[in-house]
Amino acid sequence: MTADVDYLNRYDASRFPSPLVTVDSVLFTLHQQSLCVLLVERAAPPQQGLWGLPGGFIDMQQDDGTRATALRKLTEKTGIVPSWLEELGTVSGPGRDPRGWSLTVAWFALIAWEDCEPHIATVSDARWVPVEQLGDYALAFDHGDIIQMALSRLRQKTMYSLLPVYALPACFTHGQLQEATEIILGQPIQRKSLIRRFEASGMFEETGESAATGARKARLWRRKPGVDIHLFSRNLLAD
Amino acid sequence: MTADVDYLNRYDASRFPSPLVTVDSVLFTLHQQSLCVLLVERAAPPQQGLWGLPGGFIDMQQDDGTRATALRKLTEKTGIVPSWLEELGTVSGPGRDPRGWSLTVAWFALIAWEDCEPHIATVSDARWVPVEQLGDYALAFDHGDIIQMALSRLRQKTMYSLLPVYALPACFTHGQLQEATEIILGQPIQRKSLIRRFEASGMFEETGESAATGARKARLWRRKPGVDIHLFSRNLLAD
């Protein structure tokens, strides 16, 4: 290892050509019965004026990993920290960015509409787009593909976990979770199955409060602090 | 988009500091009742002499993505193309490589021992290490963590797919698949459950041949050409 000292003294990273590295996030939320993605209008070239994912370059001074980069960019746009953030994967190649060989680390996030709505309304270059309307937008680079990757991951994971809770406010009812799950999957699910899983997951506790969202008051629940997401060994909608 | 032309003429990637980008692979195989990982002795600094994952820098002339980089490096070491290769994720940060802020795209691969054994024997700086013996090796960077990520992904995926077939030769018996699965999971599984899945997957066809691996001859199977891996909606060993 002492050989390293010598080597590192002579090492100059800038001598080696290296790909352009960016970090982009697919941030989902639920609003008005629709699954929405946050898009940002590109203010500078390349592809100025097109819509794309929130993201950008790594700040090597500040960021201690690409998760930090993703969080920093998302917080700039939404004003809050997403309650779920996981790595989706990378896309790379010589042709996807006109500036040259590039690599993007894509992240995938969920947020409650209620939590960020006040802030996002003030940002004119960011917009929540329902997934069904994505076709109306000219998307930059391969961001359309990345969004499709994220969508399929979101739907897959919804089948074997209660991921949709991360798109709900801190306190919520069974009915809200069912609605969120159905919007994400695009089809109705059995309430009974959902509640069975809800109990079995051990992820939640009652607040004691109840909410009058419908005719009868519904109990309110919250995530137990510090409890990890539970993965089920069977899928919902397994046919 | 015409604004891009001007912009790109003036664009010089080397003006921006960028992280060190590498691609590393965790290549698994099965040998003598053990799950093994391919390790390579580092021939040059940093961390010369330590053992690490096969990998290296992207060749921006040749590689059309990090998958190509991973394949190129694996083929150099093993002489063959792995039958399974998927992206594991990235690790990044300022402290993991002494040369500075770095990012590694990690890939995860499976190969049949029989297919690469002749070649690997001739390469003195590469070695198959049974996972139980990883503790005996001083591993470079955070390669130990990456191997653990790969191991848990491999085991997880083995629970809801027949991934272990990719660690078998082109023709194999039910018994070999069961053995492979049990080695990977580290515990016995029900042969009946495995065969039920095997049939249901639609991934395989009989060769017509049979092999005398044990007392009674066993039928030989192969993967149907062009058929994708089947994902089950329930896990094996769900307790």
Add this chain to the structure above:
DNA sequence: GTAATAGTGTCTTTGAGACAGTATCTT
């Protein structure tokens, strides 16, 4: 024949799907 591995039959168990039934709230 025996021993050993290959392969099948079938009962149990688990958890999702379906849906009827009861409870509680607003009007």
Add this chain to the structure above:
DNA sequence: AAGATACTGTCTCAAAGACACTATTAC
């Protein structure tokens, strides 16, 4: 009381777990 939503009970169904059983080969 009526109507709506919240919640429960319970039957069916699909696939895994368990394990006994039969089949084929080597010796």
